[in-house]
Amino acid sequence: MVLSGAEIVVRCLQEEKVEYVFGYPGGAVLFLYDALFNQDKVKHVLVRHEQAAVHAADGFSRSTSKVGVALVTSGPGATNAVTGIATAYCDSIPMVIISGQVPTAAIGQDAFQEVDTVGITRPCVKHTFLVKDVREVASTIKKAFHIARTGRPGPVLVDIPKDVTMHKCEFEYPEDIVMRSYNPVTKGHQGQIRKAVQLLLEARRPMIYTGGGAILSDAAEQLTRLTRLLGMPITNTLMGLGGYPASDRQYLGMPGMHGTYEANMAMHYSDVLLAIGARFDDRVIGNPDHFAEEPRKIIHLDIDPSSISKRVKVDVPIVGDVREVLEQMIQQIESAPARPNADALESWWKQIDDWRSRDCMKYRNSDEIIKPQFVVQKLWEVTGGDAIITSDVGQHQMWAAQYYRFDKPRRWLNSGGLGTMGVGLPYAMGAQLAHPGAPVACITGEASIQMNIQELSTCKQFRLPIKICNLNNRFLGMVRQWQQLFHGGRYSESYMDSLPDFAKLAESYGHIGLRVDKPGDVEGALREAFARKDDLVFLDFQVDRTENVYPMVQGGKGLTDMILSAEDL
Amino acid sequence: MRHVISLLIENESGALSRVSGLFSARGYNIESLTVAPTEDASMSRMTIVTTGSDDIIEQITKQLNKLVDVIKVVDISESAHIERELMLVKVRATGKDRDEMKRMTDIFRARIIDVTEASYVVELTGNQAKLDAFIGAIGPDLILETVRSGICGIGRGDRVLKI
Numbered sequence: 231m232v233l234s235g236a237e238i239v240v241r242c243l244q245e246e247k248v249e250y251v252f253g254y255p256g257g258a259v260l261f262l263y264d265a266l267f268n269q270d271k272v273k274h275v276l277v278r279h280e281q282a283a284v285h286a287a288d289g290f291s292r293s294t295s296k297v298g299v300a301l302v303t304s305g306p307g308a309t310n311a312v313t314g315i316a317t318a319y320c321d322s323i324p325m326v327i328i329s330g331q332v333p334t335a336a337i338g339q340d341a342f343q344e345v346d347t348v349g350i351t352r353p354c355v356k357h358t359f360l361v362k363d364v365r366e367v368a369s370t371i372k373k374a375f376h377i378a379r380t381g382r383p384g385p386v387l388v389d390i391p392k393d394v395t396m397h398k399c400e401f402e403y404p405e406d407i408v409m410r411s412y413n414p415v416t417k418g419h420q421g422q423i424r425k426a427v428q429l430l431l432e433a434r435r436p437m438i439y440t441g442g443g444a445i446l447s448d449a450a451e452q453l454t455r456l457t458r459l460l461g462m463p464i465t466n467t468l469m470g471l472g473g474y475p476a477s478d479r480q481y482l483g484m485p486g487m488h489g490t491y492e493a494n495m496a497m498h499y500s501d502v503l504l505a506i507g508a509r510f511d512d513r514v515i516g517n518p519d520h521f522a523e524e525p526r527k528i529i530h531l532d533i534d535p536s537s538i539s540k541r542v543k544v545d546v547p548i549v550g551d552v553r554e555v556l557e558q559m560i561q562q563i564e565s566a567p568a569r570p571n572a573d574a575l576e577s578w579w580k581q582i583d584d585w586r587s588r589d590c591m592k593y594r595n596s597d598e599i600i601k602p603q604f605v606v607q608k609l610w611e612v613t614g615g616d617a618i619i620t621s622d623v624g625q626h627q628m629w630a631a632q633y634y635r636f637d638k639p640r641r642w643l644n645s646g647g648l649g650t651m652g653v654g655l656p657y658a659m660g661a662q663l664a665h666p667g668a669p670v671a672c673i674t675g676e677a678s679i680q681m682n683i684q685e686l687s688t689c690k691q692f693r694l695p696i697k698i699c700n701l702n703n704r705f706l707g708m709v710r711q712w713q714q715l716f717h718g719g720r721y722s723e724s725y726m727d728s729l730p731d732f733a734k735l736a737e738s739y740g741h742i743g744l745r746v747d748k749p750g751d752v753e754g755a756l757r758e759a760f761a762r763k764d765d766l767v768f769l770d771f772q773v774d775r776t777e778n779v780y781p782m783v784q785g786g787k788g789l790t791d792m793i794l795s796a797e798d799l
Numbered sequence: 800m801r802h803v804i805s806l807l808i809e810n811e812s813g814a815l816s817r818v819s820g821l822f823s824a825r826g827y828n829i830e831s832l833t834v835a836p837t838e839d840a841s842m843s844r845m846t847i848v849t850t851g852s853d854d855i856i857e858q859i860t861k862q863l864n865k866l867v868d869v870i871k872v873v874d875i876s877e878s879a880h881i882e883r884e885l886m887l888v889k890v891r892a893t894g895k896d897r898d899e900m901k902r903m904t905d906i907f908r909a910r911i912i913d914v915t916e917a918s919y920v921v922e923l924t925g926n927q928a929k930l931d932a933f934i935g936a937i938g939p940d941l942i943l944e945t946v947r948s949g950i951c952g953i954g955r956g957d958r959v960l961k962i
C-alpha cells in the first residue's frame with residue numbers, strides 16, 4: 231500500500247497499539263495532523279503547552295508501563311518539549327516524541343521555526359533520529375519504540391522534516407528489528423547471582439534498597455516474594471515507592487534526605503546491602519565518603535552497567551532486568567540448602583524496631599491551622615490508599631511521599647531525577663486517561679501548579695475528573711525551608727505574592743473549586759471532591775505557612791546525621 | 800592514566816556528536832579523537848585517547864557502550880597494542896638549514912613530500928613520543944606549521960576488534 235510519510239507515521243502508531251498521542255499542531259506537522267484526522271484509532275489529546283504534552287505522555291507511561299507518545303511541531307514546539315523530555319530521561323521513562331522539522335532542503339538555512347532539535351535534545355534522550363527519507367519512516371519508528379521500551383528505558387525523539395511527511399512510499403511495518411549496536415542484556419549472570427545469594431544468606435544485618443528500576447521492570451511481585459522469603463528489611467526510594475507494600479512490617483519507609491530514621495540507619499549500618507534498580511543518588515545516600523566509612527558488602531542489580539560502581543564501589547554487580555534477575559534469585563534461594571541467619575536477623579530487627587520507636591514521622595497537628603501532612607494523611611484515608619497520586623516538586627512532594635503509603639506500584643508519579651515543577655497536573659492527565667474511573671489526585675503547591683495551570687483547560691475538554699490538592703503555603707516552601715536553615719532566614723524571592731483565587735480560577739475553566747481553611751473541614755472537602763466522580767475539583771488548602779519537611783539530612787552530610795524535627799535545630 | 804579506547808560505531812549522522820557530547824557533558828578528557836569509515840562503510844572506527852583514574856575509564860567505556868550507535872568498545876591500551884599518528888610539518892629549508900632538515904628527516908625515517916625553494920613539507924608517522932621528539936629536534940624556529948592526525952590504535956597479534 232502506498233502511503234504518505236504522515237500516514238505511515240500514524241499507521242505505525244496504530245501498529246504499536248498507541249491509544250493516545252499528546253500533542254500540539256503547527257506548520258511542520260500539518261500533514262501528520264491531517265493523517266490523524268482521517269482515522270480514529272489513535273486519539274489525540276490537545277494540550278495547551280508542549281511541555282505538558284510530553285509530561286502527560288510521560289505520566290501515561292508511568293501509570294501503565296506502556297510507551298508514552300507526544301507530537302510537537304518544529305522550532306518552539308520542540309524547544310517547549312525539552313523540559314518534558316529531560317524529565318522523562320532522568321527517570322528512565324519509555325517515550326517516543328515525534329517532532330516536526332522544516333523541509334529537508336531548508337535544514338541549515340535558518341528557516342522559519344527551524345532549530346536543531348536533534349542537537350538540542352541529544353544530551354537528554356536515550357536516542358534520536360532524523361528521518362531524511364520517507365522509506366525510512368516505518369523502520370525508524372519501529373526502532374524508536376523498541377529502543378524506548380527495552381534495556382534501561384528512556385525517551386527517543388524522531389525528528390521528521392515536513393517534506394518527508396508529504397512524500398509517498400510503500401508501507402510495510404517491520405515485524406522485528408535487528409540492531410547490531412543495541413542488544414541489552416536481560417538475564418542475570420547465574421554465577422554472580424549465586425555470589426549474591428550466598429552473601430544474603432550469610433548476612434547479619436542485611437538491607438534491601440530498591441529504586442525506580444524495580445517499578446519500571448514491573449517487579450513488585452518478585453520483590454515482595456524475595457523480601458518475604460528472606461525476612462529482611464526493605465526501603466523504597468522516592469522513585470521506587472510502591473515497589474513493596476508500605477503497610478507491611480518489613481518496610482522501613484523511604485531512605486535519603488527526607489527519608490525515615492530507621493531506613494537511613496539500616497542502610498548505613500547494614501553489612502550486606504542489596505540495591506535493586508537504584509543508583510545511590512546523592513539525595514539517597516548523602517555524602518558518599520561518609521556512606522563508605524561503614525564497611526558493608528554491596529550487591530547491585532541494574533539493567534544499566536553504567537549505574538553500577540558509579541557513585542559507590544560495588545562488590546557483586548549483576549546486570550540484567552530486575553524482574554528476571556529476581557526470579558532467578560528466588561529460584562536459587564529456594565533451592566539452596568542454607569537459610570538466612572535467624573538469630574542474627576532477630577537481633578537486627580530488634581535494633582531496627584528500636585530505631586523505629588523514635589517515630590520520626592510524627593508531627594504536631596493543630597486544630598487551628600491545617601498541617602500539610604494532615605491533608606496527605608486524610609487523602610490516604612479517604613481514598614483507602616488506593617488512588618493514583620501525582621505530585622509536583624517541593625515540600626508537598628516530600629509530604630506526599632512520606633504520608634501517602636503506597637502499597638502498589640505505578641500509583642506514585644513524580645519527577646524524582648530532574649525535579650521538575652509543573653509535572654503534577656499533566657502527569658495526572660496522562661494517568662487519568664490511562665485509568666478512566668480510577669481516583670487520581672495531584673498533590674501540588676501554589677507555585678508548582680502555576681507552571682502548567684493552563685492544562686485545566688485540557689482537563690475540561692477531555693473531561694478528566696482529577697482531584698487537585700493544592701497545599702497552599704504562599705511560599706516556594708522548599709526554597710524557603712533551605713533559606714531558613716542554611717541562609718540565615720533571608721527569604722529571598724521565595725514568597726508567592728499576587729496569587730489567584732484558585733477556586734475561582736478553577737471555576738472559570740469550568741471546574742469546581744473549593745477553598746479549605748480549617749483542619750476540621752479537610753476530610754469533608756476531600757470526601758466531597760471524590761464523591762464528584764465526573765468533575766475536576768480544585769481543593770485549595772490553606773496550610774501552615776512555615777511547616778518544614780523532616781526528617782532531614784542536610785546536603786553534604788552523612789545519612790545518619792539527621793534532623794528529626796524542629797526541636798533538633 | 801592514559802588510555803586508548805577503540806570503538807566501532809554506526810556510520811550515521813550525529814554519531815560523532817554523541818560521542819564527543821558524552822565526553823564534554825560528563826567532563827571526561829579527550830586528548831585526541833580520530834574517526835573514519837572501516838572497510839565496511841556502514842561502520843566507522845574511532846580511536847579516543849583519554850586520561851583518567853580506573854573508575855573514570857570504567858565509566859567512560861560503560862557510557863560509550865550505552866550509546867545506541869556504538870557497536871563495540873575496547874580499551875586497547877589494556878594489553879599489547881600499536882599506536883600510530885601521522886604528522887605533516889612544514890619547515891623552513893634555506894641555506895644550511897636545508898641540509899640539516901634533510902638529515903633530520905632521514906634520521907627519523909620521515910619523508911619530504913613537498914619541496915619549494917624555501918621550505919619542505921615533512922611527513923612522519925610514529926607514536927606520539929617519536930613525533931614529539933622530531934618537533935623537539937627541529938626546534939620552534941624552523942617550524943612553520945604542524946598538523947597531526949591524532950592517534951590510531953590497533954591491538955597486537957590475534958586480538959581483533961570486529962563484529
Ligand SMILES: Cc1ncc(C[n+]2csc(CCOP(=O)(O)OP(=O)(O)O)c2C)c(N)n1
Pocket residue numbers: 622623624625626627649650651652674675676677678679701703705706707708709
Ligand atoms: C522548574 C523548576 N524551577 C525551580 C525549581 C526549584 N524549586 C524546587 S522546590 C521549589 C518551590 C516549590 O514551591 P511550591 O510548588 O509552592 O511547593 P512547596 O515547596 O511550597 O510545597 C522550587 C522553586 C524546580 N524544582 N523546578
